[in-house]
Amino acid sequence: MKMGSKYGAHRVLEPKGLLPQAAQKIDNTMTLYDNEILIDVSALNIDAASFRQLWEEAEGDEERLKDKIKAIVNERGKMQNPVTGSGGMLMGTVAQIGEALKGRDLAVGDRIATLVSLSLTPLSIEAITAVHPAIERVEIKGQAILFESGIYAKLPSDMSENLALAVLDVAGAPAQTARIVKPKDSVLILGAGGKSGMLCCYEAMRRVGPSGNVVGMSRNDRPKDKLLRNKLLHSFFVADAQNPTEVLDKALALNNGEEYDVVINVVNIDGTEMSSILPAKEGGIVYFFSMATSFTRAALGAEGVGKDVTMIIGNGYTKNHADFSIEVIRESEALRNIFETTYL
Secondary structure (H helix, E strand, C coil), rough: CCCCCCHHHEEEEEECCCCCCCEEEEECCCCCCCCEEEEEEEEEEEEEHHHHHHHHHHHHHHHHHHHHHHHHHHHHHHCCCCCCCCCEEEEEEEEEEEEEHHCCCCCCCCCCEECCCCCCEEEEEEEEEEEEEECCEEEEEEEEEECCCCEEEEECCCCCHHHHHHCCCCCCHHHHHHHHCCCCEEEEEEEEHHHHHHHHHHHHHHHHCCCCEEEEEECCCCHHHHHHHHCCCCEEEEECCCCHHHHHHHHHCCCCCCCCEEEEECCCCCCCCCCCHHHEEEEEEEEECCCCCHHHHHHHHHHHCCCCCCECCCCCCCHHHHHHHHHHHHHHHHHHHHHHHCCC
């Protein structure tokens, strides 16, 4: 074996000089370099925006979806949706560890989830054995490569692997919420009924304290009862996230007519930037966790309405985010029950 680039640049086929995430095509042969880890992959969690786009294009046909995923991987050497640009994450078993990485706390046979995007991960799929549209997951038989710089989490022994994967898939969202929400804050969460939304609601409620206000929005009222019953937020409303004036009016009505200190966007459709920016107060924070976010629309939109807000484009990685999010599920029986009922 030989050493490759820490960041996987040696795997880039075209265009040369780029890193794997930005590349059009990468080398997905499973011959290991000294500073790589080989994984036998059992499941892919496709990014929500990507899965939605592929599922709609396949018109809800599982076989067509499988063909589309395999075609992307065959063409690009990785699972990166050419429309959304996003990927997802994987779960699997460590099959081989390069000589340069054998000092790590990792052994062949360990079950892990990768915490880097599939949009940069060399992947080879032998077969897609099952599709789970409700949780944006596909079960596969295949292999993947993790680079030296790639982060991962060992799957915990005190919960099912599927539960851990559901949480780790969006681990950055609650960890970032903990970082930006302060006591007494008013917080608006767009997409409150999904995986990342509920984790953000829980963490926001912990952070704002008795004097804060956490309000959630969804496109329908299906999550309303479970969110309110489990005290994951103070108030809830239904709106179209692509209709910023509707969102603004309904959101302000639930915050005494005041704009919000923090707005968190975890929806999986595009065109929702202004619905996040308009309800934010001057000097407030807008956190975009959605891969459907357009930096151009957000930046120009905020400028166009004279909003001086701090905008965070959701980095899926926050230091110690995996441990943090798993601890949230351990300590919240309500959240754990919801996740086990909904996402397994």
